[in-house]
Amino acid sequence: MRQKACCSLSGMICPDGTPGASPDQNDRVLRVDMTAGTLSFEPYPAAWRLLGGRALTARVLARECDPRCDPLGPDNVLVVAPGLLSGSAVPTSGRVSFGARSPLTGGIKEANAGGNVGQHLMRLGVRAIVVSGRPAEASRRFGLEIDGAGARLVPADDHAGRLNYALCEYLDARYPATASFAVVGPAGELGIKGASIACTDREGRRPTRHAARGGLGAVMGAKGLKFIAVDPGRLPARPPADPAAFAVIVKRFTQKKKAASRVYEHGTSAFVNVANLLDSLPTRNRRSGRADFAPQLDGSGIVASFAERGGEMQACMNGCVVQCTNKVHAPDGSHETSSLEFETLALLGANCGIETWDEVAQLDRLCDDVGVDTIEIGAAIGVYMDAGRMDYGDLSGMKQLLAEIARGSALGRTVGDGVVSVGKSTGHDRVPAVKGQAIAAWEPRTLNATGVTYATSAMGADHTAGLSLDPTVPREELAATSQMLQMINAANDSSGCCMFLGCSLDDLRELYGAFYDTAVSRQAIGDIAWQVLEDEWTFNRRAGFTAADDRLPEWMATEALGTSRAVFDVPDDVIQAVYERIDVGEALYSFTASG
Numbered sequence: 001m002r003q004k005a006c007c008s009l010s011g012m013i014c015p016d017g018t019p020g021a022s023p024d025q026n027d028r029v030l031r032v033d034m035t036a037g038t039l040s041f042e043p044y045p046a047a048w049r050l051l052g053g054r055a056l057t058a059r060v061l062a063r064e065c066d067p068r069c070d071p072l073g074p075d076n077v078l079v080v081a082p083g084l085l086s087g088s089a090v091p092t093s094g095r096v097s098f099g100a101r102s103p104l105t106g107g108i109k110e111a112n113a114g115g116n117v118g119q120h121l122m123r124l125g126v127r128a129i130v131v132s133g134r135p136a137e138a139s140r141r142f143g144l145e146i147d148g149a150g151a152r153l154v155p156a157d158d159h160a161g162r163l164n165y166a167l168c169e170y171l172d173a174r175y176p177a178t179a180s181f182a183v184v185g186p187a188g189e190l191g192i193k194g195a196s197i198a199c200t201d202r203e204g205r206r207p208t209r210h211a212a213r214g215g216l217g218a219v220m221g222a223k224g225l226k227f228i229a230v231d232p233g234r235l236p237a238r239p240p241a242d243p244a245a246f247a248v249i250v251k252r253f254t255q256k257k258k259a260a261s262r263v264y265e266h267g268t269s270a271f272v273n274v275a276n277l278l279d280s281l282p283t284r285n286r287r288s289g290r291a292d293f294a295p296q297l298d299g300s301g302i303v304a305s306f307a308e309r310g311g312e313m314q315a316c317m318n319g320c321v322v323q324c325t326n327k328v329h330a331p332d333g334s335h336e337t338s339s340l341e342f343e344t345l346a347l348l349g350a351n352c353g354i355e356t357w358d359e360v361a362q363l364d365r366l367c368d369d370v371g372v373d374t375i376e377i378g379a380a381i382g383v384y385m386d387a388g389r390m391d392y393g394d395l396s397g398m399k400q401l402l403a404e405i406a407r408g409s410a411l412g413r414t415v416g417d418g419v420v421s422v423g424k425s426t427g428h429d430r431v432p433a434v435k436g437q438a439i440a441a442w443e444p445r446t447l448n449a450t451g452v453t454y455a456t457s458a459m460g461a462d463h464t465a466g467l468s469l470d471p472t473v474p475r476e477e478l479a480a481t482s483q484m485l486q487m488i489n490a491a492n493d494s495s496g497c498c499m500f501l502g503c504s505l506d507d508l509r510e511l512y513g514a515f516y517d518t519a520v521s522r523q524a525i526g527d528i529a530w531q532v533l534e535d536e537w538t539f540n541r542r543a544g545f546t547a548a549d550d551r552l553p554e555w556m557a558t559e560a561l562g563t564s565r566a567v568f569d570v571p572d573d574v575i576q577a578v579y580e581r582i583d584v585g586e587a588l589y590s591f592t593a594s595g
């Protein structure tokens, strides 16, 4: 890298917060070239006014990233894009998207996270950060600072190899209390394909909010970025075009969503028992969909522990009215982990024969510290165990594997690179993956519409791409159900609204219109959602994906699950129907991301 100690760009960020001003008049794109060590701001394109989050990562990558580039090379592009409503007064709307060509799938990938990074970027008028290139010296580490005075790269070589908790402790002490952070742990620096990008919690202190899937942490690490620090200081929320009208809509919306989202008041961890009843709790590398120890994993036990150990349900970002995040304490009352969710309890727990939430909490803490996706790693270790390389339920063995990942040993790389890597290394053929990525916990054999999403989403087998928990969807409605949910989730991922808020396309249409003082029709909001999918599918086709990649593992078509003898034997023509837009009428606009 040509720069010496530090490269800075100042004086470009000045959102005035004046009521009545256009909410986006100062919006910018921040470009960071890690090869040259240069930064530049450019005006945000007017044509992209209603694009944010995932819609924006897809659009930038479609234009600027070679779909066949080396995902860990200089030509990959890492895009950081807050949701469209992030930084506004809309509750639970501050999620931030990260996007790049995935080292795990080889396709396009977007993963989003809570915390305050998204809101802070939007308050500063930074609609996107586009990171290209790579330092000439691969051993160099940098931090990217963004605040009201501008943006700059600072040396971070001293933090090489540092675990996420220790790094965030340092950053919390070094930067103002108003700052938030996105960081990568050792796994990201080592180019491990299951590496995540961690955003700090609402207090800006702990690395517990992960953009986990697809190995985007490895992309950030390959660019030499150890952390991004965002400090908006005392800048106010983004001003809506018509504050009075917007306040009325937000008040009504908040009341409606507060009531509707009560199902998440104990977090997704409380869904373990539900999944168990549905034959949808992956157990021992998915040899069963039920575990007799499911009640010991269920999040109801975590909530019951609060009285004795401390801990609580809390918001992961400012302004969240759902507050689904559990803050989990160890028996001695110290903080163990936060956001111990259903997917983690299922994959690191039942799938690996770990029988209590207490034990999974310890593993979750380690995954957050090393900086890896709990879904990919839980599925990978499940295959490792199924291949006879480790006993199911071996907690200390699993901890050792996570230490190996942090060290970058040969075994650590094999496991950290995910479920397909472990299958290849062990010669085991029961590998639950689509497009190179581990299948999320919700079981496609039981939930066929979700299976169609796993097969067709450019995201790979990701439950947040379009999840249906209805096991009774008729075969002739599978494509329409999956497509509709993929569109609704794409729109939510673009808005910054958390899926647990449960926004419909009509909700988003109304909020966009009021905030930007622009009439947004049903046709327009539907087209935005569809275009996200089209941009992502086009990227993947250019990367070399074909219909042959839209398949679940063959054994899932024959190895029946549970009393219903469920299999995933959906024909290719049903799956491929997802790629043509299907008219589902009113449901497209009224159905919500949380079902």
Ligand code: SF4
Residues within 6 Å of the ligand: 092, 114, 115, 314, 315, 316, 317, 320, 321, 322, 323, 324, 325, 498, 499, 500, 501
């Ligand atoms: S609903 Fe849960 S995950 Fe979503 S923003 Fe709130 S606390 Fe975070």
